[in-house]
Amino acid sequence: MQSRRPAPEQTTRLAALRTFCDRALDDYPEFSHYDEFEPDFWEGIDLLRIADDWVRQHPKDGPKALADGFVFPTVWDDLEDRRDQQRYGLQYRLCDAWITTRPDAYALEQIGARLQHMLQYAFEDSDYPLPTDEDDPAYYRRSPDQAWAFPDVHACINRLSNYPSTPAWQTFAEWLLDGSWNREQPPSAPGGEQRKIADAYIYGHKEIQRIALSLLEAGRLDYPRFVRAANTWGRAMMFYSDDAGLDSDDVDLTRYADEDFDEDDANDEDPEDIDDESSQIDEIPTQEPAVAPPELANFTVRYVEDALAGLPHNAERLADTFRSVEVYQTRWLLQALAVIERLGITPNDFDSFGYTAAVLQYFLLLQDLPKNQSPELLAALSGFSRNTLLTALPYAGQASRVVLDALGWSDLQAFQREYLNIALAPRSGWGSDLPNTLDETVGVVDRYLLDKALAEADPDHLREYLAALEPSHWAFPETRVLLDAYQGIGRAALEKKLTRHAQPAMRIYGLLPVTGPDDVRQRYLTLKKLHKEVRKYGAQRQANSHAAVQAGLENLARVAGYPSVIRLEWAMESEIAESTVTATTIDGYDVTLEIDGLSPTLHICKGAKALKTAPPAIRKNADFIALKAQQTQLKEQIARFCRTLEAMMSSGESLALDELKPLLKMPAVRLLLEQLIMQADDAALGWLDSATLTVTDLEGRQHIAEKRLRIAHPFHLFMAGQLSAWQKEVVTHRRVQPFKQAFRELYLLTPAERDTGLWSNRFAGHRLKGKVAARLLQVRNWSTSSVEDIYYESKEHGIHAVFNFLDTGHYLSETEHFTFDTIAFYRDQKAIPLEQVPPLLFSEIMRDADLLVSVAHAADGYSTSHETLQRRAELVGELIQGLGLRNVRCEGHFLHITGQRANYRIHLGSAAIHIEPGNYLCIVPVGSSSTEFYLPFADTDKKMAEVLSKMFLLVDDLNITDSLILEQIQRADIPGAGHVIDA
Structure with missing residues (x-):
């Protein structure tokens, strides 16, 4: 087979064009600062003007040379040096600009000839070196779409689809759509999937549809030709219409609509590394799809009906053709059911039908079913066998509730709704069946609705229903574990999963029924322990695990009868405090657990003599071991409440007195609160007397709290004009506050930030160490899963604070150093002016930024804020x-x-x-x-x-x-x- 090479006259024209382009790099001033790596360089070049200059200099053969230059590419690796690369980059763009805007018969002929050659000799020829005789198998080892430099098959089809519909163009378009060239590809491996040449070009939807429309307008597209085109180009030839009850969720991926010349990217990529359509996600157009012409829509409907009738023989081809089809009329569901009935498919062997099952799933999945159509569908379903209905049930979409009625399982309607609500949350995210996610609601059960659903369900029907779903994609094993746990089944297996920090198990653990007086408290402590243990993992897993623990606590609160997680937490901490043994006598040694300052300490005395350490004689005693465990538990409780109270101060949250009183039963909480400056009823500031619920101000006056108390933020002290006075008060009386309050850094809006309006540059330009910064942000509850979205969510205000960084990699922790840029705040994904950000939130976010810069700074010249x-x-x-x-x-x-x-x-x-x-x-x-x-x-x-x-x-x-x-x-x-x- 002779490779396609330019004829002598074409070679002469190409040489002259090459000389012109080489000279143009020096003669045209816009190329004086040529930079091939500058992304927008070519956008500022008037390529058509330069091409016009070439044609004026060569009026006879100039246009032909530009067409020749487009269809006879040079492989990038064969270019001799950087100058040669620059020259050819210009040449390709000149040719493309000319033939795109000035199509003529010669350009059509040449593009058609190149396209025809690439399709007919997909395995025998290439723009790249072919295998030697020693190679086995003796065909080009890469897929057809990787065998050609630009313009490849996609690029040629794109250009042709925009050309005038002349008789010559129509003749070539018929050949292209008919697919006589569409041979089977040699298998890439023994027993590998059998594919055809056209399968390599699945992203040409828009171009192929334009060609089909032009042929239809010319009267040269009848149904037989449509069928041949659909068998070749699959989804690209599907013209769905609402009237037919068919639509598509597919996107029009115009991969080469405005491509740049870059052979390194186009031809050197391993096809096995291409992630199918995901690699094209950035190029999805946003325009609304055009309405399908009635004649083509009718052709599509006829083709779909014939295809379903022809199953299973044509299933492999149709699995891709219908991969994105959506059905909105019951007739398509009924036709799919007829195929299941004809083939005798059952729930247990549905997946074994491979491509046939894949096609049937598309037509079973009814997207919408108005309630007034349900009776009519129910009557139609009565004509199908029980096996057929069971097989279709998990794939029937909005019709599944009617299938339940047809099976005589109306009592399972509520259960199916709750089952799917649990398994398919979050509906706005990826994944199903209790996925690992930041969503704290996943796996949280509405006990009222689930109890009601289980009460309505006939046990035998429920057992048969779950068995029928077992082989299907509705099996949802994690949701099944959840349902078992809800009914008290499988606790030991669930706790075993917790030791491996399995996130679904964390969400489910709280659902187990309460088995004893200490059960809720022990599960509460287990979940809190898990929250601490998962800090050893990376940012994403840690964040997902914390969300899972929170969901588990929410479930536990509901099972135990608490109105919220915070009420559960306070009740459990109160129980822990009340059950704490604080003193014992062991062999004449008095051992007492006391809180010194903020630290629980064991005091050991023998008579009147205090000992610094416990003598060996009592260290293994069970009572001493129990006191040591209580000491550890009390330390953890104080640490938990320090974090809780600091978060309450930072957010400005206040507590009603009836919410506060249970907390004050705990000695540790009383100790913490009495060392903090409190604000009573949004007015008086002072020290708290927990016994009388009064606050004493700087002048010694007592104020009774009537309704609410809050932990004062420095901003409250500042606004009251008392910040300095309270600092003096703290030091004068030698108080040790559990966290920074009076001396906490306070950040107020600066004039520069008022001027910038939507963002702060306060810490811009600081170089930070990636691993240190990532760890610090995680500890302070910032989301760091994506470098493009480093944020803190304030649920109280519905605001997201965002840190923007420069020079980052995929993850903060993998980047050695990066640069702090701006800080902004968003509500409902819209930036809000800094002046509208609540002052406490603004101050705390700036404090986090300051801490980040001070701890993670990479530069020697760092200066404290x-x-x-x-x-x-x-x-x-x-x-x-x-x-x-x-x-x-x-x-x-x-x-x-x-x-x-x-x-x-x-x-x-x-x-x-x-x-x-x-x-x-x-x-x-x-x-x-x-x-x-x-x-x-x-x-x-x-x-x-x-x-x-x-x-x-x-x-x-x-x-x-x-x-x-x-x-x-x-x-x-x-x-x-x-x-x-x-x-």
Whole structure:
């Protein structure tokens, strides 16, 4: 077989065109800054003007040369150098621009000849090197669509579909649609799927339909030709219409409508790596599909009826042809049922019918059924056997409820509705049967509706129904496990799945019936333990697992009779507190569990003597082990409530007194709340007396809470003009708050943010470490599953806060470094002005951003934010005054210390020390989990602790004994080597 090569006169024209394009790269100023990697470079080039210049210079053969240049491509790998690549890139685009806008008979002839050659010699020829004689099998090893450079089959069909419908064009279009060239492809592997050449070009729907329409208008498309075209091009020849009750959910994928020349992408990809239609998802057009001409719609209906009658012999071809069909009239359902009846298909062997079953599913799935049509359908269904109806039931779409009636199972209507509602949620997302998802409602059961459905269902009917669904796609094994658990079946197997952190099991676990007085509490603690354990996984699995745990808690709350998860949590924590054993005597040793500060501690005494540690004699005693377990449980409870109360403060949530009173039964909660500044009835600020439900303000006045209490946010203190006064109050009385409240960073809208309106640039430009940032965001409940959507959801306000980053990979954790860009807020997927963002939410989101930048920063020149420095300055100022440190003062961002050996200044952001006027003093503190000096909050700011440790060391510098530190102070002009101290 002779490969298709240009004739001598075509070769001459191509050489002249090549010379012109090579010269054009130098002569046309728009190419002076040529950059092949600039995505929009070619959009700014008037290619048609340059092609016109070529034709003016070669009026006789110029147009033919442009057609020749289009249909005789050069393989990218054969181009000699970068200049050659640039020249050919220009040549291809010039030719394409010309033949697209100026079609003529010669261009039609040449495009047709190339297309005909590619289809007729799909396995014998290629634009790329063919296999040698030693290769076996001796045909081109890639699929036909990978054998040709641009213009390939798709590109040629695209150009032809837009050409004028001349007699020559019509003759070629008939040949193309008839498919006489459509041979079977050699199998890629023994026993592999048998496909034909046209199967490689399933994305040409729009072009093939344009060609068919033109032939119809020319009177050259009758039904026999339509059948041959449909057998060749499948879905592309389906012209559905509402009148026929047929439609399509397919999309018009115009893959090459506006393609750019890029042979590297077009021809070097392994066809096995192409993800079918998913690779085209970015190119789905948004325009509404055109109404099908009546004649073509009638042809389609006739073709569909013949196809169904011809099953199963034509099933393999039809499985793709009808892959996207949607049916809206019962006649198609009835025709599919007739095929099932004719072939004797049963529920157990439906899947064994392969392609036939696939085709039948499309026509069984009725998309809509008005209630007034149900009686008519029910009468028609009475003519089919029980086996046929059972086979069709899980595929019948909106008709499934009528199939149930036809089977005599009307009592299962409610159960089927609940069964599908559970299994197919979330309807807006991917997957089914309790998928791993961020949706916290998946697997949560409406007990009233499910109980009602189970009560209505005849047990025998239900058993037969579930058995009939077992071989089908409605089997839903996870939903079956859920239904069993709901009825108290399979607990041991479910708990075994929990040890593997199976997410469906987490959702289902709460549904088990309550078996004893401690059952709810133990399951509550198990789910809380799972919430903690899954933090070891990646961002996506961790987020999905947390959603699954939340669904499990929701189910548990409903089973146990609580109105919400928060009420369940408070009741369980109260039970834990009430059941806590706090003291025992073991062999003469008195062991007591007490809360010191915020830490549960075991105190051990022998007579009047306190012991620092438990003696070996009692460590294995069951009562001592039980107290140790209670200590651990109490630590976890305090940590859980710290997180809960901080979240309540951050959101501004308030509690009605009847909601608060159960919480105050817990010693740990009383301890936490009494160290926090409370606001009574949105007015008075003060310390809480949990016994009297009063708050005491700064002047000592008591205010009785009438309706509600909330944990005051710094914004509330700021708006009341009392922020500084409350900071002084906290330090003066040496209170230790469970988390930062009075000294919490407060972020207010800046003038620059008011100007930008919809976004904040406050932290833009900071370089961050990917793994550190990803982990920090996950811990702070940000969604990080997609780098294009890093968000925090405020359910209270219906607002999503979004962090935008630059230079990221697919996941934050896989990117070594990336750059913070903007922060924005959205409601209902629309950006909202920053001025409309609730102040507490705005401040907390900015605090997360500041924390992210300070902890994950990758640059050496990082500077602490103004808000953080301000809070540190306020804290240091109050401590200086409270401790009476006369030789220390705080000015701006520096702490100044007048020592007896020298004068020092410490930067509040970096904790760097200078011996004034400007000599660096290197002191590196040893890391420690606790501090020996007072801080007014339990969640220690490590850098603040470092600043204070250095301050206390230098305040009394005469007591410094470390020789290396003393040497630096005494020789302030010599930096000296740093020395590690235990500060």
